[in-house]
Amino acid sequence: MTRIAIGGFLHETNTFAPTKATYQDFVNGGGWPAMSRGPELLKATHNINVGMSGFVAEAEKAGWELVPTVWCGASPSAHVREDAYERVAAMIVDGIAAAGDLDGVYLDLHGAMVTEHLDDGEGEILARVRRVIGKDLPLVISLDLHANVTPAMMEHADALIAYRTYPHIDMADTGRAAARHMGLLLGSHQRxxxxxxxxxxxxxxxxxxxxxxxxxxxxxxxxxxxxxxxxxxxxxxxxxxxxxxxxxxxxxxxxxxxxxxxxxxxxxxxxxxxxxxxxxxRIFTPDEGVRHAMSVAARATKPVVIADTQDNPGAGGDSDTTGMLRALLANGATKAAIGVIVDPVSADAAHAAGQGKTITLALGGKSGIPGDAPFQGDFVVETLSDGRFIAPGPYFGGSQMDLGPSACLRIGDVRVVVGSRKAQLADQAMFRFVGIEPTEQSILVNKSSVHFRADFDPIAEEIIVCAAPGAMPAxxxxxxxxxxxxxxxxxxxxxxxxxxxxxxxx
Incomplete structure (x- = not known):
C-alpha cells in the first residue's frame, strides 16, 4: 500500500504587526482548528475548508495509507516565536523520520511564515524534511494564495500548488489538487x-x-x-x-x-x-466611507459593507482599533454594526454587568497602533455569548469558532461585536452569534480585507474599502x-x- 506522511503548519506573518505568535496560539488555533496530532489530525480537519481536508479525501479514494504528524495554524500576526517554530517543526520532521518506509510526503503550509530567527520558515522546514526523506521521495505542498514563495521552497519541493481564490473558498480543493499531483508523480516515476x-x-x-x-x-x-x-x-x-x-x-x-x-x-x-x-x-478614509455608505443606504434594500482593511486580523492586525467605530458615531450612522473588536477586558466587564445593563468602557485601542486609542463611552449590553459557534459560510466552511467570552454592545444606533480572541469577520455568523442579524443592518463594518466577500457579496448593496489606523496599511x-x-x-x-x-x- 502507498504510504504518505502528512502534516500542516500555517502562519501568515506581518513583520510590522504589534503581536508575535506563540506556541499557545498554534495550540488554540484562532480562526483555525486547534492543534491536532497523530490520528486526531484526520478528525480535526475532516470536511472543512483547509488543504489537509481535501488531500485526505483524495488519498482515501486512492487507497493510500496516511501517516499523520501534526496540523496547526495560528491567526496572522508578527513573527512566529523561535520556540514555537522549533517545537512544531520538530513534530513534523521527527514524525516523518519515525514513519518508516514512505512513498511520499504532503505538507499543508501557508508560504508566508517569518520567524524570530528565520526569514523563510517554510523553506527551512522543507530543507529539513528533504534531509530526512532524501532527494527521490516526492514532496508536494499546498500553499496559500498569499505565499511569498522563495528559491529554497522551489528547490526542495517537487510541487508547490497555491490556492486560486481570494476569498479562499478553494483551500480544500487545493489539497485535492496536491493529492492528484502526488498520484501523477507516483504513477510516472518522473519529476x-x-x-x-x-x-x-x-x-x-x-x-x-x-x-x-x-x-x-x-x-x-x-x-x-x-x-x-x-x-x-x-x-x-x-x-x-x-x-x-x-x-x-x-x-x-x-x-x-x-x-x-x-x-x-x-x-x-x-x-x-x-x-x-x-x-x-480606491481606498476611502473612515469619514468618507461612512458618509458614502449612509448615502447609498438611504435608498438601498441591502446593507453597505465596509472593509476595515488596515485592522484585518487575517493580515496581522489585533482586531481592536476604533477608527471606524468613531467614524460611525461622528457621522450619525444608524442601523450599523461593526465587528469583531477584540477586547477581553471589556467582554468580561459586559458579562459581569449582565444583559440589559449600561457600562462605561474604554473599548479596544489597546494594541498601540499610531493614531488609535481606546474609545471611551457608555454601552448597553444587549446580548452575551460564550463565543462558540459554527461559521458555515464559504470561507470558514463549517469551522467551529471560539472567540471566548463575547457580547453585543450598543452605543447610539451602532452595535459592536466584542470578542476575546481574534478571527477576521468573514462569516455572517460572526454577527449572528451575538444576536445581530446582518441582513437587517444598513451598514456593516467588517475587520477583514477580502475574505468576507465570499459570504457578504450576496447580501451587500455595495462593498467599499476604508483605511482607518491599523497594522496592515492598504x-x-x-x-x-x-x-x-x-x-x-x-x-x-x-x-x-x-x-x-x-x-x-x-
Missing part, C-alpha cells in the same frame, strides 16, 4: 521541470481579490494554460507585509519539459505585468520597508525600494 518567476512590484491585498479584475481574468487564463504538458501552474500575489528580500508576487510552473514550464510562467508573468495599474484601487508604500530587493516597486507603478530607501538629499 517535472520547474519555472519560477518573481514579479517586480508589490500588490496590495485589497486588490488581490479574485472576484474582481484584474485577478479574475488572470486566474481564468492560468487555469486554461494547464495541460498534460503543464500539469500545475500557480500565481501567488504574495503577502506584502513581510520585510525580507523574497517578499514578492510569484509564478511557479511545472512542465514535462523546461520549455513547457518556462512558456507557461512567462505567459502569466506578461499578463500580470500588463495589468499593473489596475492593482491600485497602501504598501506606507510601510517602513528596510530589506526588500532593490528593484522591487513598493506599490504598483511606485518607486523601487532601492530609490525609496536612499537617503534624501538636503
Amino acid at each position: 517535472f521541470a520547474k519555472a519560477f518567476r518573481q514579479l517586480p512590484f508589490l500588490i496590495p491585498i485589497s486588490w488581490q481579490c479574485t472576484d474582481i479584475e484584474p485577478c479574475k481574468s488572470i486566474y481564468l487564463k492560468l487555469a486554461a494554460l494547464e495541460s498534460d504538458d503543464v500539469p500545475t501552474l500557480s500565481f501567488a500575489p504574495g503577502f506584502p507585509a513581510a520585510d525580507f528580500p523574497d517578499c514578492a508576487p510569484a509564478i511557479f510552473a511545472y512542465g514535462k519539459t523546461q520549455a513547457d514550464a518556462d512558456a507557461a510562467a512567462n505567459t502569466i508573468a506578461a499578463l500580470i505585468a500588463s495589468h499593473e495599474t489596475e492593482f491600485d484601487g 497602501d504598501t508604500a506606507a510601510l517602513p520597508w528596510t530589506r526588500l530587493r532593490a528593484d522591487m516597486r513598493i506599490k504598483p507603478n511606485g518607486p523601487t525600494f532601492g530609490d525609496f530607501s536612499k537617503p534624501s538629499k538636503t
Whole structure:
C-alpha cells in the first residue's frame, strides 16, 4: 500500500504587526482548528475548508495509507516565536523520520511564515524534511494564495500548488489538487521541470481579490494554460507585509519539459505585468466611507459593507482599533454594526454587568497602533455569548469558532461585536452569534480585507474599502520597508525600494 506522511503548519506573518505568535496560539488555533496530532489530525480537519481536508479525501479514494504528524495554524500576526517554530517543526520532521518506509510526503503550509530567527520558515522546514526523506521521495505542498514563495521552497519541493481564490473558498480543493499531483508523480516515476518567476512590484491585498479584475481574468487564463504538458501552474500575489528580500508576487510552473514550464510562467508573468495599474484601487478614509455608505443606504434594500482593511486580523492586525467605530458615531450612522473588536477586558466587564445593563468602557485601542486609542463611552449590553459557534459560510466552511467570552454592545444606533480572541469577520455568523442579524443592518463594518466577500457579496448593496489606523496599511508604500530587493516597486507603478530607501538629499 502507498504510504504518505502528512502534516500542516500555517502562519501568515506581518513583520510590522504589534503581536508575535506563540506556541499557545498554534495550540488554540484562532480562526483555525486547534492543534491536532497523530490520528486526531484526520478528525480535526475532516470536511472543512483547509488543504489537509481535501488531500485526505483524495488519498482515501486512492487507497493510500496516511501517516499523520501534526496540523496547526495560528491567526496572522508578527513573527512566529523561535520556540514555537522549533517545537512544531520538530513534530513534523521527527514524525516523518519515525514513519518508516514512505512513498511520499504532503505538507499543508501557508508560504508566508517569518520567524524570530528565520526569514523563510517554510523553506527551512522543507530543507529539513528533504534531509530526512532524501532527494527521490516526492514532496508536494499546498500553499496559500498569499505565499511569498522563495528559491529554497522551489528547490526542495517537487510541487508547490497555491490556492486560486481570494476569498479562499478553494483551500480544500487545493489539497485535492496536491493529492492528484502526488498520484501523477507516483504513477510516472518522473519529476517535472520547474519555472519560477518573481514579479517586480508589490500588490496590495485589497486588490488581490479574485472576484474582481484584474485577478479574475488572470486566474481564468492560468487555469486554461494547464495541460498534460503543464500539469500545475500557480500565481501567488504574495503577502506584502513581510520585510525580507523574497517578499514578492510569484509564478511557479511545472512542465514535462523546461520549455513547457518556462512558456507557461512567462505567459502569466506578461499578463500580470500588463495589468499593473489596475492593482491600485480606491481606498476611502473612515469619514468618507461612512458618509458614502449612509448615502447609498438611504435608498438601498441591502446593507453597505465596509472593509476595515488596515485592522484585518487575517493580515496581522489585533482586531481592536476604533477608527471606524468613531467614524460611525461622528457621522450619525444608524442601523450599523461593526465587528469583531477584540477586547477581553471589556467582554468580561459586559458579562459581569449582565444583559440589559449600561457600562462605561474604554473599548479596544489597546494594541498601540499610531493614531488609535481606546474609545471611551457608555454601552448597553444587549446580548452575551460564550463565543462558540459554527461559521458555515464559504470561507470558514463549517469551522467551529471560539472567540471566548463575547457580547453585543450598543452605543447610539451602532452595535459592536466584542470578542476575546481574534478571527477576521468573514462569516455572517460572526454577527449572528451575538444576536445581530446582518441582513437587517444598513451598514456593516467588517475587520477583514477580502475574505468576507465570499459570504457578504450576496447580501451587500455595495462593498467599499476604508483605511482607518491599523497594522496592515492598504497602501504598501506606507510601510517602513528596510530589506526588500532593490528593484522591487513598493506599490504598483511606485518607486523601487532601492530609490525609496536612499537617503534624501538636503
